[in-house]
Amino acid sequence: MSDELYERGEKIRGEVLGQAYVSSSIANTDAFSEPMRTFAVRNLWGDIWARPGLDRRARSIVNLALLSSANRPAELKIHIRAALNNDVKREEIGEIFLQVALYCGVPTGSDATRLAKQTFAEIDAEAKAG
Incomplete structure (x- = not known):
């Protein structure tokens, strides 16, 4: 390479x-x-x-759906932050996890939502401290 x-x-x-x-x-x-x-x-x-086939925002949306449905919380947390960096809004992240809940089960969507809330709180605390 x-x-x-x-x-x-x-x-x-x-x-x-x-x-x-x-x-x-x-x-x-x-x-x-x-x-x-x-x-x-x-x-x-x-x-x-x-x-060039997908922009970063679209790739982030795909990653959130895939990582949450595959139950990969460590990577999901990283990519929640990345999605925000790529202009995915918090409300859209919630919608993604509702879609995941529909297709992969409510526990999966709930876990992803819970992790997103924790990540948002960390980001907000970092912004206040910084």
Whole structure:
């Protein structure tokens, strides 16, 4: 894989997830986790997120639905923040999780909604402190 793909991936990742998250991720990477991080940066961020077929907002909406339905709360929390960075409104996130509840079950939608509320509260507290 080219360094260009990796560099593009890091740039997009920083824009979508925020530099604070990316810096923390890099700082917490060790020899064991580096191959997975590099794989994700190149392929997920440098390739898929850079494709022209969907804009970042649409990709965020898809991610929220997929991650919530797959019961991946750690990634979902990260992508709730990313969705807000990509101009997905809080009300729209609630609608996405209602759709998830319809197709994947109320417990799944409820868990996602609960996680979103916690994430919103963290974001609001960070904004007040910052």
